[in-house]
Amino acid sequence: MTLALAVTGRGLVDPTEPVIRADDDALGRGRAVFETLRVYAGVPFRLSQHLERLVRSSAVVGIRQPDVDELERLAMLALGSAGVHDAALRLYWTAGPPAGDPVGVVLVAAIPDWIEPARARGQRLLSLLSPRRSAPWLLAGTKSTSYAAHMAAEMEAKARGFDDALFDDADGVVLEGPVTNIWWRAGSTLSTPGLELGILAGETRAALIELAGSLGYDVTEGAFMLDAVLRDAEEAFTSSSVREVMPVVGIDERTFARGPAAAELQTALRQLAGSPGV
Numbered sequence: 001m002t003l004a005l006a007v008t009g010r011g012l013v014d015p016t017e018p019v020i021r022a023d024d025d026a027l028g029r030g031r032a033v034f035e036t037l038r039v040y041a042g043v044p045f046r047l048s049q050h051l052e053r054l055v056r057s058s059a060v061v062g063i064r065q066p067d068v069d070e071l072e073r074l075a076m077l078a079l080g081s082a083g084v085h086d087a088a089l090r091l092y093w094t095a096g097p098p099a100g101d102p103v104g105v106v107l108v109a110a111i112p113d114w115i116e117p118a119r120a121r122g123q124r125l126l127s128l129l130s131p132r133r134s135a136p137w138l139l140a141g142t143k144s145t146s147y148a149a150h151m152a153a154e155m156e157a158k159a160r161g162f163d164d165a166l167f168d169d170a171d172g173v174v175l176e177g178p179v180t181n182i183w184w185r186a187g188s189t190l191s192t193p194g195l196e197l198g199i200l201a202g203e204t205r206a207a208l209i210e211l212a213g214s215l216g217y218d219v220t221e222g223a224f225m226l227d228a229v230l231r232d233a234e235e236a237f238t239s240s241s242v243r244e245v246m247p248v249v250g251i252d253e254r255t256f257a258r259g260p261a262a263a264e265l266q267t268a269l270r271q272l273a274g275s276p277g278v
């Protein structure tokens with residue numbers, strides 16, 4: 001549910017108002033970029049890092065660079081208007097109509113209520129083939145709104161009785177989920193696919209890498225075969241801004257017991273997010 005809406009050049013707008021023109025290339029060609037982040041006690045977690053990623057994504061999609069100060073002002077305006085402590089903040093930056101200007105849209109939405117029950121239960125993932133985003137024109141590391149293939153993968157996983165998809169490439173190398181980064185643990189080593197695979201550089205992934213050491217884990221990043229993960233991992237979980245650290249209790253036919261790392265990292269992430277200046 002949208003709680004507040006703000007738009008570049010307009011400020012606060014009624015959340016039911018149309019704000020994108022029908023000839024905006026965001027609609028016709030999916031040429032827009034976006035960010036989703038969590039708001040903890042009224043403060044967006046790592047807003048400046050998300051804005052920097054929005055700028056990088058805009059460059060890859062070929063959209064004029066957004067004015068990050070204006071988007072930040074709009075974000076604070078929308079959050080003030082929504083008047084909620086915990087929320088999801090979504091920022092969109094469109095290509096705009098032909099010869100027209102890009103549009104920046106800031107939405108404040110409620111945190112989906114399926115997340116905490118799913119965290120308590122753990123999720124089951126289905127591995128699905130995805131081309132490795134090995135070049136800029138395949139939108140490597142880019143958060144564009146051309147996510148229909150990601151959503152179709154999630155639908156496919158659900159249709160087959162799983163909770164979500166996990167992408168691996170044609171060589172069987174593990175990549176990421178449709179909207180998450182993937183992690184697993186063997187002993188005290190946490191592993192996650194490396195950014196050189198063209199996956200999204202998740203801000204939650206970055207925060208967990210910072211936190212792991214203080215919890216006694218070391219982190220390895222790289223190219224890992226799904227077969228080896230299914231054979232060797234003792235625990236698995238995903239990370240994303242809105243879902244945070246989500247335990248994984250199965251990948252394909254392999255089941256995983258709930259382990260300590262996901263729970264410890266989730267607690268540490270909440271503590272970090274509650275600390276000023278992170």
Ligand SMILES: Cc1ncc(COP(=O)(O)O)c(C=O)c1O
Pocket residue numbers: 036143176177178179180181199200201202203204205239240241242
């Ligand atoms: C493809 C993909 N990978 C990973 C993530 C996790 O990124 P973050 O932790 O910044 O939310 C997302 C977030 O939506 C995503 O879309």
